[in-house]
Amino acid sequence: MINSQMDDNLMMLNLSQVIRQGTDGIVLMSPKPSSGWIIMSSALSSNIPIISLDEMITDSSGRQLVPYIGIDHDLAGRLAGGWAAGQMRKALWFDTEPGACKVAVLLYDDLAGMRRRTRSFTAELLESTPELTRDDCIMVDCARGSAVSGLLAMQQLISEYPGVHRWFVFGATAQSVIGAVKALEQVDLAASALACGIDGGAGFLEFDRGAESPYQAMIHVDTYEQGYRAAQTLFDYARHQAIIPAARYLPTELITREQWKVRGGLR
Amino acid sequence: MNRKDLPIQRRLTLSYMGLIILIVALVCCALMAVFFSHIYENSTEELALRLESLSGKIVSQLEQVVHIADQLSTDPVVQQAMSSSSGSDLPRYLQQQYLQQQFTPLIAKLLLISSSLEIFDPLNSRGLYRDAILLDRTFTDFLSSHAQVALSPPGFFPIELSGHTQQEALTIVCYQRLFDERAILTGYLLAVLDKSFLFSTVWEQMVGTDFTGVEVFDHQGTCIHAAGRGFTPEEIGLDLAEGQRKRTYRYTVARDQFQVFIQPVAGFNWTIAAVVPYSTLFHRLIMAVLLILGIGACAVALSFALSAVIAKRITHPLIEVTDAMHRYDREQKLEQIEVAATGELAYLVTVYNRMVRSINSSMQAVYEEQEKRHQAQLLSLQYEMDFLQAQINPHFIHNTLNAVGYQALKHGDDELYQSLKAFNTLLRASISGTREMICLNEELQLVSSFAQIQRLRYGQSFTITYAIDEKYLQFEVPKLILQPVVENAICYGETTDRLTEIIISAASDSGIFSICVTDNGPGMDRTYLSSRHIPDRRKFNRVGLINIDERLKMLFGSSFGIEIVSTRGEGTQIMISMPEDVG
Numbered sequence: 031m032i033n034s035q036m037d038d039n040l041m042m043l044n045l046s047q048v049i050r051q052g053t054d055g056i057v058l059m060s061p062k063p064s065s066g067w068i069i070m071s072s073a074l075s076s077n078i079p080i081i082s083l084d085e086m087i088t089d090s091s092g093r094q095l096v097p098y099i100g101i102d103h104d105l106a107g108r109l110a111g112g113w114a115a116g117q118m119r120k121a122l123w124f125d126t127e128p129g130a131c132k133v134a135v136l137l138y139d140d141l142a143g144m145r146r147r148t149r150s151f152t153a154e155l156l157e158s159t160p161e162l163t164r165d166d167c168i169m170v171d172c173a174r175g176s177a178v179s180g181l182l183a184m185q186q187l188i189s190e191y192p193g194v195h196r197w198f199v200f201g202a203t204a205q206s207v208i209g210a211v212k213a214l215e216q217v218d219l220a221a222s223a224l225a226c227g228i229d230g231g232a233g234f235l236e237f238d239r240g241a242e243s244p245y246q247a248m249i250h251v252d253t254y255e256q257g258y259r260a261a262q263t264l265f266d267y268a269r270h271q272a273i274i275p276a277a278r279y280l281p282t283e284l285i286t287r288e289q290w291k292v293r294g295g296l297r
Numbered sequence: 298m299n300r301k302d303l304p305i306q307r308r309l310t311l312s313y314m315g316l317i318i319l320i321v322a323l324v325c326c327a328l329m330a331v332f333f334s335h336i337y338e339n340s341t342e343e344l345a346l347r348l349e350s351l352s353g354k355i356v357s358q359l360e361q362v363v364h365i366a367d368q369l370s371t372d373p374v375v376q377q378a379m380s381s382s383s384g385s386d387l388p389r390y391l392q393q394q395y396l397q398q399q400f401t402p403l404i405a406k407l408l409l410i411s412s413s414l415e416i417f418d419p420l421n422s423r424g425l426y427r428d429a430i431l432l433d434r435t436f437t438d439f440l441s442s443h444a445q446v447a448l449s450p451p452g453f454f455p456i457e458l459s460g461h462t463q464q465e466a467l468t469i470v471c472y473q474r475l476f477d478e479r480a481i482l483t484g485y486l487l488a489v490l491d492k493s494f495l496f497s498t499v500w501e502q503m504v505g506t507d508f509t510g511v512e513v514f515d516h517q518g519t520c521i522h523a524a525g526r527g528f529t530p531e532e533i534g535l536d537l538a539e540g541q542r543k544r545t546y547r548y549t550v551a552r553d554q555f556q557v558f559i560q561p562v563a564g565f566n567w568t569i570a571a572v573v574p575y576s577t578l579f580h581r582l583i584m585a586v587l588l589i590l591g592i593g594a595c596a597v598a599l600s601f602a603l604s605a606v607i608a609k610r611i612t613h614p615l616i617e618v619t620d621a622m623h624r625y626d627r628e629q630k631l632e633q634i635e636v637a638a639t640g641e642l643a644y645l646v647t648v649y650n651r652m653v654r655s656i657n658s659s660m661q662a663v664y665e666e667q668e669k670r671h672q673a674q675l676l677s678l679q680y681e682m683d684f685l686q687a688q689i690n691p692h693f694i695h696n697t698l699n700a701v702g703y704q705a706l707k708h709g710d711d712e713l714y715q716s717l718k719a720f721n722t723l724l725r726a727s728i729s730g731t732r733e734m735i736c737l738n739e740e741l742q743l744v745s746s747f748a749q750i751q752r753l754r755y756g757q758s759f760t761i762t763y764a765i766d767e768k769y770l771q772f773e774v775p776k777l778i779l780q781p782v783v784e785n786a787i788c789y790g791e792t793t794d795r796l797t798e799i800i801i802s803a804a805s806d807s808g809i810f811s812i813c814v815t816d817n818g819p820g821m822d823r824t825y826l827s828s829r830h831i832p833d834r835r836k837f838n839r840v841g842l843i844n845i846d847e848r849l850k851m852l853f854g855s856s857f858g859i860e861i862v863s864t865r866g867e868g869t870q871i872m873i874s875m876p877e878d879v880g
Contacts, residue, residue: 033501177467178405178491181453189420209467216456217425239465 111154790818
């Protein structure tokens with residue numbers, strides 16, 4: 031297991047090293063699309079199977095280059111958008127204070143999958159809530175999707191929109207949403223906010239933190255299942271020469287805080 | 298079973314085993330004694346190096362931040378903006394020039410504050426955020442100090458949330474002073490660091506080690522980051538006031554012993570502390586001990602096999618000798634053995650085989666001797682039977698001869714009487730008693746009687762000279778041993794042209810007594826004749842001589858008997874040999 035720290039150059043260096051060492055297979059976790067062609071050429075020249083997790087590697091025309099295992103990012107975004115629309119309507123945000131609510135969309139556009147999540151979320155939300163306009167959905171760059179970048183991004187939004195008291199925060203990653211939640215807590219806006227993220231498990235810690243957190247739902251990505259299926263696929267390929275499917279989508283579900291409590295943790 | 302009852306091979310193997318186990322035990326003890334402290338020191342050294350590596354990585358990342366501050370100090374755009382207090386574009390400039398171009402995930406935000414505490418950031422220069430930044434205790438302490446760099450406790454820059462734990466905190470702020478080329482303070486740089494990224498290497502360093510807890514403390518003892526088992530400086534006896542020195546020591550917390558490792562984060566006033574349960578460390582030592590014992594056990598097992606093989610190889614000749622002796626004990630069968638051996642065992646086997654050969658040879662000689670004696674007894678019995686068979690007639694003849702002799706004497710025929718008397722004497726000697734041995738003197742009288750009888754036929758054609766020393770007259774000789782020889786000399790030595798002279802002599806030399814009968818008869822070709830080559834010629838009593846030879850050999854052994862030396866025209870000499878002392 032090699033941590034490339036989301037650095038393209040470091041990842042390519044590590045990739046070339048493991049190929050030189052004669053590895054039997056490579057699983058790439060959330061690789062950046064910019065390195066797609068290099069990875070593809072490495073895979074072809076070395077005849078080493080490569081599986082991409084969480085992020086589909088495509089060329090500039092959108093053609094898939096490497097087998098993919100992960101969730102359907104569009105479906106995840108639409109699920110979150112639909113849930114957001116329902117929650118805002120349920121909380122009567124549009125009835126009591128029209129125009130006093132905004133949707134913060136924390137972008138992480140370095141990765142295509144993350145971009146599709148936020149775009150499909152916004153599209154689904156706007157389709158489901160005619161009360162909202164595109165201007166109400168504020169896109170803010172959240173580099174690396176980390177908690178600190180979410181915190182800083184949300185601070186910027188709070189500062190830019192001092193009159194907004196109801197924030198719905200959606201981010202391509204749960205970490206960035208959690209950071210944004212901290213920023214809301216700093217200025218006591220958390221109680222009137224709602225948040226939703228997509229992640230493999232960090233959001234569950236926020237679920238456990240307390241009822242006052244606006245982090246109410248999360249699109250769960252079963253990272254264990256991702257890793258297991260990737261390893262099994264590579265094993266089958268190496269042992270039985272089984273064909274590696276071009277894409278394998280994992281079940282995508284939205285889990286609310288209440289469902290989490292009822293469930294008693296991860297299944 | 299008594300140990301002494303065990304076969305020698307097992308005894309030898311057990312002795313070897315005992316010796317080897319003793320040696321292995323001593324070696325293992327010595328190894329454990331030598332390596333115990335060595336392993337302990339190596340283990341602690343390895344863990345300390347891990348911690349040092351972790352510290353190095355943290356320092357390396359923090360130095361990136363310091364490096365950016367150095368760059369900012371000499372950046373003309375920054376200097377110009379800060380000196381003219383027109384820094385509205387600075388955030389964008391910093392973002393583009395320093396965060397995007399020199400992409401480092403560690404730094405989330407760069408914030409410049411002038412020496413007059415003007416914040417060059419549109420967001421944080423306002424109200425709530427401005428106050429939070431400028432009134433932050435770490436910043437105020439930094440301002441009042443002369444430190445070049447200061448690091449804040451973990452938090453949520455710029456506003457602290459109450460009641461959060463250090464695990465929940467997201468940011469660490471690195472405060473730095475900026476100077477121009479004249480070393481005049483131009484402002485301050487606040488680098489907002491991603492705490493989770495800064496310490497992302499902690500878990501990596503813990504993986505594969507026995508660390509159960511790693512914590513980073515600042516100089517006030519505040520926990521900056523914790524991974525694994527949590528603890529406070531007091532719990533592990535860490536006194537941060539006494540200075541940060543790299544060290545390791547053993548400490549007891551709630552009756553549990555821990556090995557504590559301390560590693561300063563050089564230049565940043567942080568200290569990394571890590572704990573390893575002493576039991577875990579001891580377990581590692583136990584593993585080493587078990588490894589040594591395992592190797593020892595393998596050595597013992599190998600030695601056992603080797604000692605069994607060596608013992609078998611050494612004792613194999615002895616066992617073969619023992620088995621041969623058992624066979625002799627059971628079957629009275631003494632056999633030679635063929636075993637590959639060296640040294641003393643080869644000598645033992647050789648001597649044993651030589652002894653067996655010697656004994657077998659001796660036994661063979663004894664058997665042969667017994668056989669000969671047996672044959673002699675049989676022959677003697679045969680003679681006795683023949684004698685008994687013939688005894689009736691000789692006695693009848695003896696009585697008859699006495700009666701005839703009386704009639705000859707009565708009629709004055711003295712010659713006839715003397716002849717009959719001699720014949721009777723000879724006859725009596727041949728049939729009288731069971732005495733096998735008689736004195737030479739008696740034997741000579743028999744020869745004399747025989748000669749007298751022969752004169753009836755040969756007259757005075759022969760003479761017999763007894764050239765015998767008196768000392769030999771009492772020597773015992775087999776009865777009638779000379780008569781056939783003298784008969785041969787008389788009959789075979791008879792010539793028409795001269796007198797046959799027969800000389801009987803006796804001699805003794807080196808325990809061998811020999812009687813020699815020499816005649817000057819016609820003789821035979823110059824040949825050395827033994828009894829086996831006695832010619833079968835007319836008048837020559839071959840059977841008589843062979844009987845004498847066989848009698849002598851049966852009585853005294855094969856080295857005795859008769860020898861014949863004859864030369865044609867000169868005569869014949871027959872030598873009878875026997876032991877001097879035949880008693």
